[in-house]
Amino acid sequence: MLFFFEVLIGGLLSGVMYSLVALGFVLIFKASGVFNFAQGAMVLFAALTFVSLLKLMGSEVPGDGIFLLALVITLAAMMAVAVGTERFVLRPLVNQPLIVLFMATLGLNFFIEGLAQGIWGNDVHALELGISDRPVNLLDLFAGKSAVAPTPIAPVGPIVDPVAPTGSGQPDEIVIETVNIAPTAIIVRGGILVSQFDLFAAAIAGLLVLTLALFFNYTRIGRALRAVADDHQAALSVGIPLQHVWAIVWAAAGLVALVAGLLWGSRLGVQFSLSLIVLKALPVLIVGGFTSISGAIVGGLIIGATEKLAEVYVGPIIGGALENWFPYALATIFLLFRPQGLFGEKIIERV
């Protein structure tokens, strides 16, 4: 039973990482009604800029002054991308059909990708945020004992396949359980092991989500957003400054991309394929609904938990690798029975 919870919690935590990516999409979708194809590129751009700045300025330890300065500069760069996108891509496209906006984000995707690699090169960088990836025992944590697992695990190097991040890697943790025969291992066997890094990532994501949810659900910006997404012309006529709203939303999406880029980058290594984590966000969006911030969170949790549980419990029966396609199968089922997702706005069609 404890093992079940370990898998479940590991899955939920990795789900939070998916939510983080999905969140960026939701913001843009709320404000313009399009799937922002460039979100992945923005994640890559943020991570690559940050890592390169660290190297360039010679940061010694994660968390030092230079580290923070690089973070601020990267954030400023993301804001610049947001404002530039609004000015040069979106503004000329006011009142155009949605498909035109979508195609624009497609172009933007290649542009940002190229820009990032043009400036910073296309090497694979390791990114160290200073958070240990050693698992902690949740039960010990609650009991107030030293929670860090006794045996260090091999550090997870850059994993090239972005679609199957194994950060919370169940296999690793299971290995520890079986390898340990020391007396302390009894405690470990009786515990729930989760990665410290995952806990950290979940906390950051939770904070980000709370802030964004408050901002977009309860301020006048929130109402303005929904208005802009529904009808540009009408929004303008009631006095909503479309340009500002777009710039704000893209800046927020840039912030989300930065956080996602750092967390995913430190997990997978900062490299080109980081932009492909978009693919993992798709099922999350379909399950949670494209227009809901809470939907992105719940969707991420569902995808994370179910894919890990499916992998561990159903995987051995049908030969594994379930994790890779299970989310998409789930998303397909959702499309059939609840196309707007769990929290999406009801689709209204009056003929």
Add this chain to the structure above:
Amino acid sequence: MSATTRVIGEVLLKVEGINLSFGGVRALSEVSFDIRKGEIRAIIGPNGAGKSSMLNCINGFYHPQQGSITYKGQPRRQMRPHEAAAQGIARTFQNIALFRGMSTLDNIMTGRLLKMKQNFLMQALYWGPAQREEIAHREHVEKIIDFLEIQAIRKVPVGRLPYGLQKRVELGRALAAEPELLLLDEPMAGMNVEEKEDMCRFVLDVNEEFGTTIALIEHDMGVVMDISDRVVVLDYGRKIADGTPDEVRADQNVIDAYLGVAH
């Protein structure tokens, strides 16, 4: 039909020598007229005469190549839509432009966005003044809902409403901004007689009770002649007549434009 209590004041908006073209197509040429405070001003003309283009120039959707628009004594070449809204110009659209996914209430609330002053942090926490502000705006919106007799559809997503009611909600959203100048683009198009009568009543009431200046485009001649104080007639982007309904009705140019001329 003109009420005795109404006062028609000085010029609120004046357009002079407006030229607007799209590529090689002339939409408006040398159009000049004014709108006085408190009046109901109709803009009429055959299809494609440039009526909607004129309205779009006034609230800043189109930017005329030549001419000036003087609003509240300030001349300008062009307006920007959200600036026009901030200065008290609200409008409705020929093809309803509502936020379809939102409820009637939320749609009308968007009309109050410009009036909300509390900062984001306060609103996000829904704290003290922000809460009071939201409630005050909500009260105002409820008054509009009562006024337009749409209480029953308060929570219904507008995408699901019949056409006539959608038009009414759109009027409500425009009213929520407490505009000084209200632009109505064919408020009665596609309505049956009963709905038209309702809409006429609302337009007249808005004008009388709130003293709102109204510029409207309408095809139904009966309606136009009944409710408007002055009428400007456009044809092929030019102004061909301007005056009281009776003057316009008798104008030979107008008769020619509507009935055609024997060659």
